[in-house]
Amino acid sequence: MAATGSQRSRLRLVVVQALAFSLFVTLFARLYYIQVVDGEGYQAMAADQSVRDIVVQPQRGLIVDDQGRPLVANRPAWVISIDRNVLDKLRERQREELVRRVSVVVNQTPEALEKRLVTCGHEGSLRGTCWNGSPYQPVPVARDVPKDVALRVLEQPEDYPGVLAEQQDVRAYPRPFGVNLAHVLGYLSPITEEEYDVAKAADDRSLNGASSVGRAGVEKQYDQWLRGLPGYRRVAVDSMGRVRGDDGTVEATPGDTLVTSIDAKVQSVVEKSLAERIAFQRTQFDDVTGRNYAADSGAAVVLEARTGRVVAMASQPTYDPGVWVGGISSTQLDRLYSEKAGTPLLSRAMQGQFAPGSTWKPFMTAGALKNGYRTDTSLPCSSGFQVGNRVFKNYESGAYGNIGFAKALEVSCNTFFYRIGHDFWQRFGSDVDDVDAKDPLVEEAQTFGFGSRTGIDIPGEAPGRIADRQWKRDYYESMKDYYCELADKPQTKDTSDFVYKFAREFCIEGYAYRAGDAVNFAIGQGDTIVTPLQLARAYAALSNGGTLWQPTVAKAVVSPSGEVLRRIAPTKSGTVDVPKKYLDYIDGALANVSRVGTMAWKLGGFPLDEVKVRAKTGSAEVYGKQSTGWVASYTEDYVVVMMISQGGTGSGSTGDAIRKIWETLYGVKGERVVPAAAAIPGVVAPRTLPTFLDDGSILPPAEAKR
Known part of the structure; x- marks a missing residue:
């Protein structure tokens, strides 16, 4: 029995030894495979794990x-x-x-x-x-x-x-x-x-x-x-x-470097002039409201008339662009969006939307002349024009007797254009249920690009609005429940008589495009709104013979080595279908606005024979607010538009700034034009780009040839 136990022990030992030997052989084989057969692959993996990329x-x-x-x-x-x-x-x-x-x-x-x-x-x-x-x-x-x-x-x-x-x-x-x-x-x-x-x-x-x-x-x-x-x-x-x-x-x-059409010297004058006029208007008393003008915001745009390039564009209130560097605080961000601070992040030039007032009238003139009226048409410029039970007033109730389109633009006669708008409404649109009724003035506004974005190469542009029959119908459908509910409630001390009466009328027939809407549209009042950039582009079309350009800020992209990678050419976005004889007629009328019309008192002594500034002033009335002042002006080279919200009359609020900008563009000193003093060498920026040197410095382009 003892021998049998001893044999079993030796057998177990042999088995254990065999198993141990097998394990060692397996381990050795695996190590050989990893280190010799597939060693290079694992070395690469190990090296990759030990090296990291830092951006x-x-x-x-x-x-x-x-x-x-x-x-x-x-x-x-x-x-x-x-x-x-x-x-x-x-x-x-x-x-x-x-x-x-x-x-x-x-x-x-x-x-x-x-x-x-x-x-x-x-x-x-x-x-x-x-x-x-x-x-x-x-x-x-x-x-x-x-x-x-x-x-x-x-x-x-x-x-x-x-x-x-x-x-x-x-x-x-x-x-x-x-x-x-x-x-x-x-x-x-x-x-x-x-x-x-x-x-x-x-x-x-x-x-x-x-x-x-x-x-x-x-x-x-x-x-x-x-x-x-x-x-x-x-x-x-x-x-x-x-x-x-x-x-x-x-x-x-x-x-890469982005070359723009902005001229810093012109931009500086535009910004300072706009800010100074806003500050000044806030010190002026408004006889209508019995308080100083609020002058809460403003904008200015300078375009090349023949290309649509943006030379300067300013908005007030503004902010320091450096506030974003290093991360903006919540307090700073709140201020940029704050209505109390004037919403500084909003660009009034391309996102602000305002009633255009009388700056609208040249386009209404074009629409009228294309649809039956003549340049020798004569209509009364009375102190008022009655539509239904309401009398629509001329500015300060002035009257000039029977006048033509040119004189109506020169003195900015509202009642003249009221008659035009009312006549078209009676002829084509007195059926308030006809959403598709012909409206020559609305069609002309659309021809000049209003109601749609200009396509400027800056994101976030506002489209403006043409308050035609379809818009009024859509607005009624979206708001009727609100106003009908308000009209059904008993009037409270928090609801003014005007608001309560408006709610009742709107609930019943807010969809109807009536004669009052048509006459308001004809003078740039009511619910139609434009951006300063849209208005500037439309006036550029008056200047250049009818081309609507897509405004652009960028001119070219240049590599760090100075190679021009991309040239950004001006883009034509449309053509205004207005006969040249009518454009010339409007042009002459706007030249008289500068010489003897509503802008003349701000251009006394200005060399208009050499720098032929055409202009149109405008004062847009907004319910519950003070008037918005506009001046839109142009030469054969440039368009200059400026507006101040709640700033008073057009020429009164912005006229001095408009003059300063034109003096800067052409080098006007007193009553003389000094071309060498023009902000841009050669007056108009050359087609060539700045010169990029190997040492990284940048030289101005060659002077423009006139």
């Missing part, structure tokens, strides 16, 4: 004016970043203390700083605040910090482990001649999570999680040209994710 942001392209003056450039700014790989290795208490210490330095709360450190898409990430970039890249938590803050971090590394202070490029605004230009230039903000996902899906290498993108103005419209192409710095990391050294660099490609 190097490109320098964004410049934006320059027609003479090559920088409107938007770049400047170095100190940025504080936190390396999360180091932060995550700290004990909880150490981490909290470091975050608190950094938050004090960058003037943020620890909670806000922690939100910036969360990767977008992860639990707790907050849209607009989370980090979109690489997990191996330090997260910027404060941009454009003071130099002393950056030096404090650099000089005390033991107190700020994993905290970096380095210089990066941010947007700078050189402000040549003090220009603001905020609404034209636009601004940048960090890329959103959704935008980053779309860019990745499209394999768009120009965008990354740390990119900033254009949000408004030409910064948005031409973002793809301006943004450049990021570079990459390859860094070696250890098993704990800590950076151990560089492993190569791919240089970033700077963005």
Whole structure:
């Protein structure tokens, strides 16, 4: 029995030895396969795991004016970043203390700083605040910090482990001649999570999680040209994710330069003149309302009449475009949208919509002359014109007897145009149920581009509105329930007699396009609204013989090396179907507005024989508000339009500024024209672009030939 037990023990030992030997053979074979047979593949994988790419942001392209003056450039700014790989290795208490210490330095709360450190898409990430970039890249938590803050971090590394202070490029605004230009230039903000996902899906290498993108103005419209192409710095990391050294660099490609048609010298004069007139009108007493003019906003536009290029465009109130650099605070953002502050973010030039008043009358003249009236037609310019039970008044109840179209434009006679509008309504549209009734004046307004966007290369343009029969019907359908409900309620002290009466009338027949609507339309009153840019484009068509141009700000895109990558030619968007004899007739009438009409008192001594300024003034009345003042003017070269909301009469509120702008454009000194004093060399900007030199400097283009 003992022998049998001993044999069994030896057998077990042999089995165990065989199993152990088999395991060693298997392990040896596997090691041989990994290290010898497939060793190169695993070495590549290991090397890839130990090397990470860190994005190097490109320098964004410049934006320059027609003479090559920088409107938007770049400047170095100190940025504080936190390396999360180091932060995550700290004990909880150490981490909290470091975050608190950094938050004090960058003037943020620890909670806000922690939100910036969360990767977008992860639990707790907050849209607009989370980090979109690489997990191996330090997260910027404060941009454009003071130099002393950056030096404090650099000089005390033991107190700020994993905290970096380095210089990066941010947007700078050189402000040549003090220009603001905020609404034209636009601004940048960090890329959103959704935008980053779309860019990745499209394999768009120009965008990354740390990119900033254009949000408004030409910064948005031409973002793809301006943004450049990021570079990459390859860094070696250890098993704990800590950076151990560089492993190569791919240089970033700077963005391209955008050359605009804006002229900084003209822009400066336009901005200052508009701001000064608004400030002055606020000191003037309004006899109608018994208080000073509110002059709450305004806009001005200067276009090249033959191309539609934008030479200057200003809006008030405005804001400092640099407020977006480094991240905007909630307080600053609230102010930009604040109605109390005048909604500074709104561009009145292309987004503000106002009744055009008498600046509308030249287009109504064209519509009348094309539809049965003649240049020798004579109609009464009486102090009032009765429509139903209402008398529509002439301005200050003035009367001029029987006059023609030219005189009606010269003195801006409302009752003359009331008669035109009423006549067409009686002939074609007295059936208020006929939405499709012919309306020559509405058709002419549409011909000149009103009621639709101009197509300017700046996002966010407003379309304006032609308040025709269809619009009135649509508005009634959308609002009838509200007004009918209001009319059914007992009148309260909070509801004025006017509002209550209006609600009752609107509920019953708010859809009807009546004679009162037609006569109001004929003088640019009522519910029709335009943008200053639309009005400027229409007056350019009067100047250039009938071409409607699509306004453009950009002229060309130029590479960092000075190569012209793209020229942006003027685009014709339509032709005004008005016979030349009628355009010439209107042109002559508007020339008389400057010489002896409603604009003459502001152009005394101006050399009109040399600089032939044609003009039309307008004062648009708005219920519950003071009058909006307009002046629209042009020569064969330029169109200049300015308006001030609640600023009084057209020439009274803006006439002095209009004159100043024309003096700047043509170099007028007193009663003389000095071409050498013109803001733009050669008076009109040349077709050539600024010259880009190898050392990065930019020279003005050759002078224009007249």
